Amino acid sequence: MSAFHSEAAHVLGARIREARNQRSLTLEDLGALAGVHWTNIGKIERGQVHPSVETLVRLASxxxxxxxxxxxxxxxxxxxxxxxxxxxxxxxxxxxxRSRRRDAD
Known part of the structure; x- marks a missing residue:
């Protein structure tokens, strides 16, 4: 799967990758800290999937x-x-x- 899920997923993934890299975390590190499999984080970062709110909160936390x-x-x-x-x-x-039209009839 190489296409973006959406423009929003692409932007969101880039922001997550940037935050992870600023903290010098590997995908595996972030996965262990967030309780999210590192391969799923990779898909999120590439914009291939859009994370659930729960996953987004876990990654941010x-x-x-x-x-x-x-x-x-x-x-x-x-x-x-x-x-x-x-x-x-x-x-x-x-x-x-519709209600106004019914009342007028």
Whole structure:
């Protein structure tokens, strides 16, 4: 597997790798400290997979880092597009419009 999961996964992985390298930790070191298999960390760092929140917190905690440093600036636009472009606000507006139309009838 060589393709990125998403732009967000690529950016997140690069940030984790940079933090690990700044601390002079090997993948094996970080894996042992975080309780995450080192091969999974490698996949995360290469952007091939996107970690769960639990894994992200484990990695950050093992490096004495706040998980927000890894995710700051990531947006939904960095992930593959959903099939729809609706937001919760769009849904609420549509429901309110339907309710107004029913009340007017």
């Amino acid at each position: 093992a490096m004495d880092a706040d998980p927000k440093v890894f995710v700051t600036g990531l947006t939904a636009d960095m992930y593959p597009r959903p099939r729809h472009k609706l937001t919760a606000n769009d849904l609420i507006r549509e429901r309110e419009e």
